Every structure is written in structure tokens, then in C-alpha cells.
Amino acid sequence: MAMEADEIRRLIVAAIPDAVVEIDDLAGDGDHYAARVTSAAFAGLSRVRQQKAVYDALGGRMGTELHALQLTTAVPAGGER
Template sequence: MAMEAADIERMIREAFPTAQIEIMDLAGDGNHYAATVTAEEFRGLNRVKQHQLVYSALKGRMDGSSGELHALALTTKVPENHE
């Protein structure tokens, strides 16, 4: 079963309400997406931990061969300070 980009964004937004989120369907099949998530919650965390937080927000939708989401090319960022 495929996922819609809006569903992925909604799930990530629930975990990171103020994040900037961009989702792109890479293959047009609802299974292969790229996501860029820019969130203050990532500040001070290494890239692995940032990605783990996003995958956790997807609540098991990527788990194993039965997952609804087959592939997610993930980029995480911390917002730039504009002081």
C-alpha cells in the first residue's frame, strides 16, 4: 500500500509543528520519496539522531517489507539563525 506525500508531511508535522517540510515523490509510485525537514528540534543533535527522530515520527510506516513507505531519502537541517 502506497502513502501520499500529504500523509508523510502530516505525520512529520505532528512531531515537529514548526518545521519546514518538503516532500517529493521520486518515482511517482507513492513508495519512493525524498524529504527535507528543517527543524529547531535538531539543533545539537548529530545527523543519525535527527534521522531517527523523523523515522520515529512515521510510526512504523517504513518497517520491513510490509511497510507502506518503501524508501525515503531524508535530509535534515537546523534553521539558520538570522540575528
């Protein structure tokens, strides 16, 4: 079962309210996406912890409803909290 980009965005923003989420459907099949998530909440976190926060927001859907997510995370310029 494919997952819509809007659902991915909704789940991420529900868990990380200030997140700016940009999503591209890489294959046009609703299964392979690239996402860039920018949030001040990532300030001071390693890239691994930033990405874990995003994957946690997806609530176990990786590998089931969502097959592949090429993920980039970032802190906004001047994003220290």
C-alpha cells in the same frame, strides 16, 4: 499500499511541530520519496538523531506503507533554541 506525500508531511509535523517539510515523489509511485525536514528542534543533535526523530514520527510505516525515503535534515539558519 502506497503512502501520500501529504500524509508523510502530516505525521512529521505532528511529531515535530515547527518542521518545514519538503517532499518529492522520486518515482511517481507513492512509494519512493525524498524529504528535506528543517527544524530548530534538531539544534545540537547529530544527523543520526535528527533522522531518527523523523523516522520515529512515521510510526513504523517505513518498510510497510512507505518503501523508501531519502531523508535530509537541517537546522534553520539561526535555528539555535
